[in-house]
Amino acid sequence: MDKLDTWLAAQSSRRRFLGQAALGGAALAAGPALAQSLVDLHLPGGNAGRPMTSAFPGKGSMILQRMHPPLLETPMEVFDRDVFTPNDQFFVRWHWADIPTSIDVDTFRLTVRGHVNRPLSISLAQLLRLPRVEMAAVNQCSGNSRGLFQPRVPGAQWGNGAMGNAKWLGVRLRDILDFAGVKPGAVQVRFGALDQPVVAGAPDFEKALDIDHAHDGEVMIAFGMNGEQLPLLNGFPCRLIVPGWYSTYWVKMLNDIEVLPGPDDEYWMAKAYKIPATPGANVKPGAKDFPTVPINRMIPRSWVTSLGEGQAIAFDQTIPLGGIAMGGDCGVAKVDVSTDGGRTWYHTRLGPDHGKYSFRRWDTQVPLPARGNVRLMSRCWNTAGVAQPMAPIWNPGGFMRGNIETTNITAS
Amino acid sequence: MKVPSIGTLSFGAVGLAALVLIAIGPPGSRVAPPPPAPSGPAPSSVAFGGFTLTSDAVDLPLDDQQYPDGPHADVINANCTSCHSASMALTQPALTADQWKATVTKMKEVYKAPVSEKDIPAIVDYLTALSAKQGSAAPAGKESGSQGAPDASGGTG
Numbered sequence: 001m002d003k004l005d006t007w008l009a010a011q012s013s014r015r016r017f018l019g020q021a022a023l024g025g026a027a028l029a030a031g032p033a034l035a036q037s038l039v040d041l042h043l044p045g046g047n048a049g050r051p052m053t054s055a056f057p058g059k060g061s062m063i064l065q066r067m068h069p070p071l072l073e074t075p076m077e078v079f080d081r082d083v084f085t086p087n088d089q090f091f092v093r094w095h096w097a098d099i100p101t102s103i104d105v106d107t108f109r110l111t112v113r114g115h116v117n118r119p120l121s122i123s124l125a126q127l128l129r130l131p132r133v134e135m136a137a138v139n140q141c142s143g144n145s146r147g148l149f150q151p152r153v154p155g156a157q158w159g160n161g162a163m164g165n166a167k168w169l170g171v172r173l174r175d176i177l178d179f180a181g182v183k184p185g186a187v188q189v190r191f192g193a194l195d196q197p198v199v200a201g202a203p204d205f206e207k208a209l210d211i212d213h214a215h216d217g218e219v220m221i222a223f224g225m226n227g228e229q230l231p232l233l234n235g236f237p238c239r240l241i242v243p244g245w246y247s248t249y250w251v252k253m254l255n256d257i258e259v260l261p262g263p264d265d266e267y268w269m270a271k272a273y274k275i276p277a278t279p280g281a282n283v284k285p286g287a288k289d290f291p292t293v294p295i296n297r298m299i300p301r302s303w304v305t306s307l308g309e310g311q312a313i314a315f316d317q318t319i320p321l322g323g324i325a326m327g328g329d330c331g332v333a334k335v336d337v338s339t340d341g342g343r344t345w346y347h348t349r350l351g352p353d354h355g356k357y358s359f360r361r362w363d364t365q366v367p368l369p370a371r372g373n374v375r376l377m378s379r380c381w382n383t384a385g386v387a388q389p390m391a392p393i394w395n396p397g398g399f400m401r402g403n404i405e406t407t408n409i410t411a412s
Numbered sequence: 413m414k415v416p417s418i419g420t421l422s423f424g425a426v427g428l429a430a431l432v433l434i435a436i437g438p439p440g441s442r443v444a445p446p447p448p449a450p451s452g453p454a455p456s457s458v459a460f461g462g463f464t465l466t467s468d469a470v471d472l473p474l475d476d477q478q479y480p481d482g483p484h485a486d487v488i489n490a491n492c493t494s495c496h497s498a499s500m501a502l503t504q505p506a507l508t509a510d511q512w513k514a515t516v517t518k519m520k521e522v523y524k525a526p527v528s529e530k531d532i533p534a535i536v537d538y539l540t541a542l543s544a545k546q547g548s549a550a551p552a553g554k555e556s557g558s559q560g561a562p563d564a565s566g567g568t569g
Contacts, residue, residue, distance in 0.1 A: 043505070045505050045506065045546075046505075046506075046546060047503060047504070047505055047506075047546055050503070053473075055473045056472070056473065057470035057471065057472070058470065064499075065499070065503060066496060066497045066499045066500050066503070067473060067475040067477070067497045067499065068472075068474075068475040068496055068497045069496060070472070095568065096495075097495060097496065099472070101469060101470050101471065101472060102467070102468065102469035102470070103467060103468050103469075104456065104467045105456055105457060105458050105465045105466065105467045106456050106458070106467070123458075124458050124465050125458040125460065128458060128459070128460035128461060128463060128465070129460050129461070132461065141569055142569035143568070143569030146569070147505075152505035152506075153505075154504055154505075154507060154511060154515055154567065155567050155568060155569060156500075156503075156568070156569070157503045157504065157505065169463065197523075197524075198494065198495050199494075199495065199523070199524045199525070199526070200524070201524045202522075202523050202524040203522070203523075223463070223465060224463060229464075229465050229466065229468075232468045232470050233470075236468050237465055237468075246569075248569060267522065271522070271566045272566045272567060272568050273566070273568065273569055274566050292566075295569075396567070397566060397567050397568075397569065398567075398569070399569055
């Protein structure tokens with residue numbers, strides 16, 4: 001609290017420059033529901049203050065990164081309440097501002113076309129009649145935590161909240177592809193959506209998966225999220241779910257599935273969302289001219305959620321500590337925690353297993369080394385034996401952060 | 413099948429997929445349903461197997477936020493508010509003039525922003541001044557703050 005106040009005071013001269021526009025202007029635009037308060041994302045190097053907003057339909061209190069088109073981040077404390085992120089606080093991320101604001105469930109059609117024997121136009125009534133599957137899976141933005149990169153990189157300046165976990169209800173993409181009859185020689189499947197660029201000639205947001213991946217029986221088309229229909233801003237009426245892969249592939253408002261006889265060479269696959277083809281997507285800060293590949297599988301991550309950055313607590317010999325972990329493209333094997341900046345590590349107790357792609361809760365009771373500043377850390381191993389590294393990576397896109405995160409608290 | 417975590421719900425039999433989809437046919441082969449009634453209290457919905465989807469309509473908040481006053485604010489406001497909020501630029505860390513130039517070039521060449529060549533220096537100046545005001549923690553220099561001119565073709569996320 002105090003820390004935020006002090007920080008805000010220190011920032012006031014800067015905000016006189018950014019001020020009216022970045023914060024006050026937002027409030028003007030959308031009334032008192034916006035800019036209820038400010039949150040400090042603790043990004044290194046500053047410019048880390050963001051207004052909270054409740055001005056978006058179907059959404060509760062969210063961190064406002066950008067109003068138009070919406071970029072809304074989930075506050076960290078939401079992840080402490082449940083491993084499933086409530087729909088009304090699930091993060092929101094759009095690229096182009098031409099987003100349909102109304103969807104009619106009678107007229108909506110999902111088309112399947114391209115390199116198939118039988119093109120389809122599927123109504124929602126039909127989609128609901130297909131065999132259903134339900135799966136818990138983490139949806140995490142490729143650029144989640146970009147704002148924590150050092151040196152900083154351009155792009156959406158997210159803290160850690162461009163992620164969420166939900167129970168997705170829908171149908172297998174494989175069943176739909178099988179019925180359409182994929183022709184021999186199919187290479188990729190491209191996914192298009194109802195949102196559109198706002199200027200002519202600009203690249204429409206579309207993503208593609210290899211045919212074998214699209215056909216693996218795990219990739220699904222979801223119409224249900226935590227037991228309800230999707231909020232419009234999370235992709236109503238249906239979106240692609242690509243378990244274990246970054247959110248860029250989880251196309252929202254999915255209305256077009258095109259089987260391709262060759263690789264998708266459009267902008268969003270060929271140029272954007274590319275990572276260095278190096279171990280851990282890591283390159284030297286400032287590096288250029290390295291080979292790249294499209295971003296793909298997620299990696300293990302974990303966070304302390306029971307205490308927030310900068311929080312002050314009463315000193316005790318031991319304290320309860322809890323948080324969440326994800327295995328990335330497989331399950332969580334174990335989570336260890338440290339209260340002395342990574343010298344001593346303690347085991348934690350894992351909560352219920354909701355499936356390998358879900359968040360997993362962890363809890364423990366840990367000793368505090370001394371009064372004063374305490375550096376809390378958590379480290380996840382996934383079931384493939386991959387552990388979070390201590391050192392952060394760097395790449396110019398600010399993608400795939402996964403190192404051990406630190407939460408600084410004061411015990412007095 | 414390597415899908416242990418998927419649970420098939422009670423009524424699902426894969427044969428059903430064929431049954432249902434047979435009725436679908438290729439695009440355009442069916443008469444489009446009539447447009448929804450223009451007025452009426454209850455939004456339309458479709459339901460099956462215990463799950464209902466209801467038509468949705470929302471209002472998104474409008475953003476009339478402008479770039480704050482400063483030299484060339486008029487130029488950036490004329491060029492950089494149509495596709496996305498000014499906050500997209502205002503929330504960036506301190507960037508160098510080269511990095512801002514690469515970003516503006518990307519807007520023009522990749523995203524087709526209608527920015528005329530002659531306006532680019534003024535926009536870059538404005539943004540570089542913005543970075544300089546972001547405080548001592550991250551001066552818009554080469555050594556501290558941000559590095560690595562963005563690849564003018566990619567990014568996002």
